[in-house]
Amino acid sequence: MKDFSGARILVTGGASGIGFGLANALVEQGASSVVIADIEQSAIDDAVAEMRVNTSAEVIGVHTDVTDLDSNEALAETAWSAFGAIDVVCLNAGVFAAGHVWETTEDDWDWVFGVNLRGVVNGVRAFVPRLIEKDSPSHVIVTASLAGVIAAPVSGVYCTSKFAALGLAESLHHDLELVGADQVSVSALCPGMVSTNIGEGHRNRPADLPDATVGPNVKMALDGIQDAMDRGLGNVEAGRNAIGQVMDGRFYVSTHPVEVWNRLVGVANDDRLAGRAPQFQILE
Helix, strand or coil, X not given: CCCCCCCEEEEECCCXXXXXXXXXXXXHCCXXXXXXXXXXXXXXXXXXXHHHHHCCCEEEEEECXXXXXXXXXXXXXXXXXXXXXCCEEEECCCCCCCECCCCXXXXXXHHHXXXXXXXXXXXXXXXXXXXXXXXXXXXXXXXXXXXXXXCCCCEHHXXXXXXXXXXXXXXXXXXHHHCCCCCEEEEEECCCCECCCHHHHHHHCCCCCCCCCCCHHHHHHHHHHHHHXXXXXCHHHHXXXXXXXXXXXXXXXXXXXXXXXXXXXXXXXXXXXXXXXXXXXXXX
8 A cells, every 4th residue: 555645543552552553653644534443542642632633644543452352343333333434444453562582471371472463463453354345455464573573582472472463464465465445455563772761561461460570680671671662763753654665565574774684584584594593682
């Protein structure tokens, strides 16, 4: 999808970070209506108020738990009722937990996979059939990560969830082609370091999944990641880069310039082709 003029968009995890950057970037490209879905009501209220002041788009916010299929279905019903249909769906909600793979708790795995993978699965199930039935140009952006292409230490649960999300996006593309739904296109967004608060995602951790990995390596990892995030791109600039690449027709989309993607992924692919162990790369 190369033209977003008049598009009606929906973004999960849209009240902050990359999601909010995508929403603003799409409005800059002419999107007329925005649904901001998030689990944090105060952040929804702030994001909706800011967009209503700074843009001409019609904006609504919907409290959504992406880990719950019924909540996604309710979101779809609300969005369709408000705007008639949705043209661009950004399945973006994500959380992070740190720890060595052998130390990560079952609750960590359930929480991270619930949001980062099950949240995408639920979004696909709730929205893609409606996009196919709508039978007009539509686009799905699945937020994976550079950490879904290039694994990093002390991040196994996160990397594994994002590798899975990337595979889901690729399979979704193939499935849409297989059924002849050419009007629905897909991009896999693989962000690098962007100034977000994902390192503080534990604030929204469910009360029934309290057992988090602890220890000095966890704190070191979280502090290091948050520091890198703080020095990363602003979320709106990241969104502009991503949407610009979508408009260029790319499937694999980054928050950073294409040459950064090519360099980092090129090293990883060279390792795979050579059959050697992966090199550690600092994700920009």
